Amino acid sequence: MMMAAASPLYQRVKDHILQRIQSGELGPGKRVPSENEIVGALSVSRMTANRALRELTEQGYLDRVPGVGTFVKEPQARASLMELKNIADEITARGAIHSAEIIESGYVEAKPSVAESFGKPVGVRLYHLQILHRENGLPVQLEDRYVDEAAAPGFGAQDFTKITPTQWLLACVPVDELEHTVEAVVPKPRKARLLEIDKGEPCLSLYRRSFSQGRIVTVVTLLYPASRYALHSRYSTSPQGRISP
Amino acid sequence: MMMAAASPLYQRVKDHILQRIQSGELGPGKRVPSENEIVGALSVSRMTANRALRELTEQGYLDRVPGVGTFVKEPQARASLMELKNIADEITARGAIHSAEIIESGYVEAKPSVAESFGKPVGVRLYHLQILHRENGLPVQLEDRYVDEAAAPGFGAQDFTKITPTQWLLACVPVDELEHTVEAVVPKPRKARLLEIDKGEPCLSLYRRSFSQGRIVTVVTLLYPASRYALHSRYSTSPQGRISP
DNA sequence: TCCCCTAAGCTGTATAGACAACCTTATACA
DNA sequence: TGTATAAGGTTGTCTATACAGCTTAGGGGA
Numbered sequence: 022m023m024m025a026a027a028s029p030l031y032q033r034v035k036d037h038i039l040q041r042i043q044s045g046e047l048g049p050g051k052r053v054p055s056e057n058e059i060v061g062a063l064s065v066s067r068m069t070a071n072r073a074l075r076e077l078t079e080q081g082y083l084d085r086v087p088g089v090g091t092f093v094k095e096p097q098a099r100a101s102l103m104e105l106k107n108i109a110d111e112i113t114a115r116g117a118i119h120s121a122e123i124i125e126s127g128y129v130e131a132k133p134s135v136a137e138s139f140g141k142p143v144g145v146r147l148y149h150l151q152i153l154h155r156e157n158g159l160p161v162q163l164e165d166r167y168v169d170e171a172a173a174p175g176f177g178a179q180d181f182t183k184i185t186p187t188q189w190l191l192a193c194v195p196v197d198e199l200e201h202t203v204e205a206v207v208p209k210p211r212k213a214r215l216l217e218i219d220k221g222e223p224c225l226s227l228y229r230r231s232f233s234q235g236r237i238v239t240v241v242t243l244l245y246p247a248s249r250y251a252l253h254s255r256y257s258t259s260p261q262g263r264i265s266p
Numbered sequence: 267m268m269m270a271a272a273s274p275l276y277q278r279v280k281d282h283i284l285q286r287i288q289s290g291e292l293g294p295g296k297r298v299p300s301e302n303e304i305v306g307a308l309s310v311s312r313m314t315a316n317r318a319l320r321e322l323t324e325q326g327y328l329d330r331v332p333g334v335g336t337f338v339k340e341p342q343a344r345a346s347l348m349e350l351k352n353i354a355d356e357i358t359a360r361g362a363i364h365s366a367e368i369i370e371s372g373y374v375e376a377k378p379s380v381a382e383s384f385g386k387p388v389g390v391r392l393y394h395l396q397i398l399h400r401e402n403g404l405p406v407q408l409e410d411r412y413v414d415e416a417a418a419p420g421f422g423a424q425d426f427t428k429i430t431p432t433q434w435l436l437a438c439v440p441v442d443e444l445e446h447t448v449e450a451v452v453p454k455p456r457k458a459r460l461l462e463i464d465k466g467e468p469c470l471s472l473y474r475r476s477f478s479q480g481r482i483v484t485v486v487t488l489l490y491p492a493s494r495y496a497l498h499s500r501y502s503t504s505p506q507g508r509i510s511p
Numbered sequence: 512t513c514c515c516c517t518a519a520g521c522t523g524t525a526t527a528g529a530c531a532a533c534c535t536t537a538t539a540c541a
Numbered sequence: 542t543g544t545a546t547a548a549g550g551t552t553g554t555c556t557a558t559a560c561a562g563c564t565t566a567g568g569g570g571a
Contacts (some may be wrong), residue, residue: 029554055521066556071523079324087522088563200500205450205468205492223450223468223492247450247468255445274524300551311526316553332552333533 030065034073037063042082042093043193044175053083053091082195107191108154108162117156124151124215126181135167138230138240145169148176150186153215156249160216163244172236190231190239198232203252208244216246223247275310279318282308287327287338298328298336352436353399353407362401369396369460371426380412383475383485390414393421395431398460401494405461408489417481435476435484443477448497453489461491468492 028036038054041047054062059070074091077083085091112119129149136143148168153160168186170176173194179186206226213220225245231238245252273281286292299307304315319336322328330336357364374394381388392412399407413431415421418439424431449471458465470490476483490497 031554057521068557069555072554075523085522086564088520088565090521090564198500201498203448203470203497205470205490207468221466223452225448225450225470245450252448253446255443276524302551313527314525317524320553330552331534333535333550335534335551 031069031072031076034059034063034065034070035077038073038077039082039195040174043195045193047093049093049095051093053093055090080195080197107187108164109185109188112154112156112161115156118158120155120158121185122153122155124153126150126186129167131167135240139167139169139237141169148186152185152187159249160218161245161249163212163216164241165244166239166241168239169237172233172238194231194233194238196231196233196238200230200232202228204228205247206244212244216244218246218248225250225252227252276314276317276321279304279308279310279315280322283318283322284327292338294338294340296338298338300335352433353409354430354433357399357401357406360401363403365400365403366430367398367400369398371395371431374412376412380485384412384414384482386414393431397430397432404494405463406490406494408457408461409486410489411484411486413484414482417478417483439476439478439483441476441478441483445475445477447473449473450492451489457489461489463491463493470495470497472497 038047047053053074056067056070056074059065059073060067063070074083074085078085078091082094083091084094109119109121127149128146130144131139131141131147133143135147136145139145139147148170150164150166150168152164152166154162154164164187166186168176168190173190175193176186176189179189181189204226205223207221208216208218208224210220213222216224218224224247225243227243227245228241229243230240283292283298292298298319301312301315301319304310304318305312308315319328319330323330323336327339328336329339354364354366372394373391375389376384376386376392378388380392381390384390384392392414395409395411395413397409397411398405399409409432411431413421413435418435420438421431421434424434426434450468451471452466453461453463453469455465458467461469463469469492472488472490473486474488475485
């Protein structure tokens with residue numbers, strides 16, 4: 022294969038397969054081209070194709086079965102490994118009714134503080150979301166999210182009347198690294214009003230940056246009224262991390 | 267290389283290097299044999315040596331520098347897996363001065379709320395500690411800890427003028443499971459006074475139960491003034507877990 | 512019809528050889 | 542002395558080839 026870019030060949034093969042998975046062309050359980058098919062299609066050696074598929078398997082995207090083939094892994098395995106849960110699922114799992122109100126949704130130019138979070142220049146175009154989540158009608162979370170479309174290919178093409186941006190991100194973008202900061206804050210009056218809490222009541226503020234392939238996909242600040250929500254996690258320090266609701 | 271076992275060659279090379287690291291023969295920062303040296307020493311091809319070293323690097327054991335060599339990684343990266351750090355180390359790592367004041371230390375009979383945390387009957391004998399941690403003289407954490415001596419053999423025999431109970435627990439009890447609950451609270455006047463914060467100022471409350479062999483070793487509630495402390499963690503969902511201070 | 516065997520395709524591993532990029536060190540030159 | 546250059550070692554990548562073990566599909570024989 023001719024050298025078309027600086028990145029190594031096996032990486033380009035990985036990107037190619039990954040792109041087909043994330044675009045939905047290769048859905049969960051679907052068969053991925055075999056090593057020899059990749060050799061023919063992309064003009065690389067079999068060792069290079071093997072390395073690409075092997076690493077994608079190691080990263081949890083694929084399942085390989087000797088003598089049979091390579092398949093796209095079911096997503097739930099790699100999705101919510103640590104505390105990455107849809108709040109809607111969390112609420113309904115408790116038997117309560119979840120409802121959400123979109124406060125803001127659309128493209129914005131990054132303010133300095135946001136741009137710094139992404140490590141990008143001020144003014145870069147980001148998708149901004151502000152959603153108020155309610156449990157049985159009572160506000161429990163104010164979600165303030167920015168998404169970098171460059172790191173989440175296909176994001177802009179979604180129809181957000183059918184799927185929430187958060188659901189889409191969870192399902193389609195493979196997050197491989199998370200950074201959390203948790204603080205206790207007293208929210209500004211506007212946010213306190215949205216959350217329907219008394220002035221001076223503390224809130225948990227969870228700031229999270231999600232990385233995929235070394236790039237920041239989305240930065241979110243989740244504001245929880247202290248009286249209505251506590252963060253909870255349980256996991257073992259052994260092989261695989263795991264949390265309980 | 268002759269086939270001596272069922273495991274693949276690259277795995278045997280990995281095991282060989284790993285064994286030399288874990289035995290202490292190859293300490294942190296030491297140079298690991300180069301790929302060509304491994305080729306000569308173990309009679310494998312360079313591709314096999316390369317795969318072994320590459321995977322050990324991916325797993326966080328080694329550092330590779332193109333044109334220079336391969337080195338054993340400093341252990342701190344893969345050591346304490348998740349958020350279990352001594353606050354004293356954390357503070358001194360920031361270049362600040364840590365001091366601690368023991369508010370309470372001794373055996374107590376468990377009150378109902380505490381007994382429930384341990385899943386033990388009310389009145390069971392537990393060690394109770396209350397310690398105020400300061401950073402450069404300013405209170406940053408109020409530690410309220412109970413220890414079940416039955417699950418932490420040797421705890422009672424320690425001389426706590428020489429080693430803090432927390433240090434001893436970290437070093438001597440293998441914690442294999444953690445449960446965290448994080449809340450935002452406004453502390454009671456007594457605790458607010460200890461922490462030297464204004465009335466009404468929110469605090470982060472981190473409640474943690476540590477399990478060892480299925481038994482609860484210690485239950486701790488850590489109270490952080492919101493204005494002086496934020497919980498922070500960063501980790502990857504891939505192979506090696508990693509946290510930052 | 513049923514069963515066995517073979518062939519083809521797949522993954523997994525291993526090797527030898529090659530080139531590029533990078534770093535360090537020694538050497539030659541000004 | 543100081544600088545530029547060359548050499549050699551190191552990692553990183555890519556290719557072509559080979560063999561083993563596994564699974565499935567299909568064909569031939571009883």
